Amino acid sequence: MADAFFGTDLFSDLERLQKQMTGLFGGFPSSIRAGRFGAFPPINVGATDESIEIVAFAPGIKQENLEVAIDRGLLTISGERHAVWQEDMPEARRYAQERFIGSFRRVIELPEGADPDKVQAKYANGCLSVSVGRREASKPRAITVK
Template sequence: MSDLYSRTDLFSEFDRLQRQMESLFGGLPSSLRSSRFGAFPQINIGTTDDSIEIVVFAPGVDVGGLDVAIERGLLTISGERKPAQGVAGDGTRTYAQERFTGTFRRAIELPQNADPDKVQARYTNGCLSISVGKRESSRPKSITVQ
């Protein structure tokens, strides 16, 4: 069994294969009710009576490099997370890497009652919070019975 590990760096091959698979399937849109396991950044989506609340967990991402856009009911979040400083340099072979580095793009299909003119986004402590307002016509209304 030791011959298998000495001939090739098995862990780096698995890492290379995983990166290729992520680049192949990385840009597919997901809806509010589905997500890809292991996608970066991870996303939580919720709703209130007035808005759709999205929290994007993206530590280590430069806020200046984040791009948030809404087009035809699709919210896209893209950016880049660079390698952490202080990582060992030349001569070090990586056999496991759990921290994602590189460019990313996530797409979320918004419901029809989302109002693209009422969007707010803020980045605090590694979390991008996006609030998308709902259209006035879709909000619950109280009806008085006479």
């Protein structure tokens, strides 16, 4: 019955349109912050009783090009990744580029109990590890039943 009104299958048309849009943008978001797919750097976020742990996977970035800031419950990781191949082969023509280069910024909302005065960050082997301590009042504790 839907064919009588539209003359074709609406879902097939939408799928075709989606494929055309994907082809237009090369299958990647138009901006590094456009969506979860392609967001850089990819992150893992977890928690212990003592802290919130964030690991950002940022290989190929020099430590001095990374910045970590915390403000109003938001942890911001920003920096810049430079091209490597252009320095080694300036005469090479680019046919494809899958590795992101340029400035980036990720913002992570921290839980309410995060303590901005207890932040540590270290960068090793392409991984930026950030540990944000919890306030004493927000740490879980056992209550003795009498």
